Amino acid sequence: MRVYATTDPRLGPAAIGAYARRVEALGYDGMHVSETMHDPFLLAAQALQATSLVTVRTSIAVAFVRSPVLTAYTAWDLARLSGGRFQLGLGTQIRQNIEERYAMPWSDPAARMREYVRVVRAAFATFRTGELVPFVGEHYRFTRMQSDFNPYDGGDLPPEPPIYLGGVGRRMCRVAGEVADGYLGHPTSGPRSIAEDIRPALAEGAAGSGRVLADLDIIAGVRVISGASDADLARERERQRRQLAFLYSTPAYRRGLEHADLGHLQQSLARMVRADEWEGLPAVVTDDVLAALLPIARYPELAAVIGERVGGLVDGITLAPPADPVDDSRFADVVAQLQEL
Secondary structure, X not given: OEEEEOOOOOOOHHHHHHHHHHHHHOOOOEEEEOOOOOOHHHHHHHHHHHOOOOEEEEOOEEHHHOOHHHHHHHHHHHHHHHOOOEEEEEEOOOHHHHHHHOOOOOOOHHHHHHHHHHHHHHHHHHHHHOXXXXXXXXXXXXXXXXXXXXXXXXXXXXXXXXXXXXOOOHHHHHHHHHXXXXXXXXXXXXXXXXXXXXXXXXXXXXXHOOOOHHHOEEEEEOOOEEEOOHHHHHHHHHHHHHHHXXXXXXXXXXXXXXXXOXXXXXXXXXXXXXXXXXXXXXXXOOHHHHHHHOOEEEHHHHHHHHHHHHOOOOOEEEOOOOOOHHHHHHHHHHHHHHHOO
């Protein structure tokens, strides 16, 4: 099983290099950089320059706020900069964020993402060969590439950046199975969601492209409550309680609660958000709710607990390193144990 570090969204360009070196020293296979407070491609560039071994993947870069060809240029340059260690993870975000936070138009996300990925691949082929590989669809039209704008130089090139898609709903998972190299799971999608919803939808999409599920790299987002002591576990419970209360207030993530027989909580959380009752959100996520949603284990048992939950369902996971680097030597053992699964 491959293991990828998540990145605190507050971590900016000045700090990402040191964090990436820490991730590499812990033995991770790679790291994810998200699009929240900072540009994910800028973070990826800094992380790649600070390291020599780990894969750096955007998880996710928001597709619909960028031209697919502009995304292809950036991904291509990052792949060349790193000798092929960059991977492109894309996602849609929700309509309200696209329209109101990014000030961009919204349309059918699944159909649009399918075309978006195909345009990126057409651009990659154009950059590799020097000849335009056009694409014309309902949402995107890529029919022009003058030689002065084509990065093709005839030299040795690294492999094209693999494209991963993030998604929660079955339609987007089918698109990932159809056009992507891999799938990035959301941390609200637990083992039942993966087994009953995500894997079947990915398989349907793959079959539509003449592929099988095994052709896809499936990465699960894993959240845990862990630490070296009871005090560590208590602190992590409170941190996760607050984060999960916010996450599950989003209707798109209700399915994860339903699989834990907790679907009724989503309406309560959403109502509190609409009423700006932010301080009261964590109280909804009781200790019993936490135990139903997340694995809880100290470091020596953590790898086995995660393996029991998602082993055999996915090819890799994301797992945050300890908040305090003092625990890094213990956590490096966890990463190594997971990689042996």
